[in-house]
Amino acid sequence: MKMEKLERPAINQLLGELTGWTLDDAAGSISKTFKFANFVEAFGFMTESALAAEKFNHHPEWFNVYSRVEVKLNTHDAGGLTELDFKLAKAMEKAAAREAIELGD
Numbered sequence: 001m002k003m004e005k006l007e008r009p010a011i012n013q014l015l016g017e018l019t020g021w022t023l024d025d026a027a028g029s030i031s032k033t034f035k036f037a038n039f040v041e042a043f044g045f046m047t048e049s050a051l052a053a054e055k056f057n058h059h060p061e062w063f064n065v066y067s068r069v070e071v072k073l074n075t076h077d078a079g080g081l082t083e084l085d086f087k088l089a090k091a092m093e094k095a096a097a098r099e100a101i102e103l104g105d
């Protein structure tokens with residue numbers, strides 16, 4: 001997996017393959033707030049995402065209250081976004097889809 005910091009055209013292309021993620025250009029990160037039906041579903045999502053994160057050796061910055069999980073992804077080693085962030089974002093999308101109900105942003 002490449003660890004080069006991505007430039008804006010590549011970021012826009014990869015962002016287009018995701019749903020509901022926001023680019024913070026200044027911070028060099030992407031964010032999404034996942035909302036579930038309850039804490040168990042939110043935590044199921046976090047558990048599955050954590051396993052993906054370990055597999056990729058790429059870890060999210062996130063904040064959970066009850067059924068809401070706010071996620072921010074960037075590559076601190078590269079000082080911005082890399083393909084790893086988008087790989088993890090896709091894995092998190094899959095993990096969210098596997099929970100019974102994802103209420104959206």
Ligand SMILES: C[C@H](O)[C@H](O)[C@H]1CNC2=NC(N)=NC(=O)C2=N1
Pocket residue numbers: 057058059060073074075076077078
């Ligand atoms: C030493 C260790 O492999 C690195 O610090 C990894 C771990 N997980 C990571 N996670 C994220 N999000 N960014 C990184 O740069 C990163 N680096």
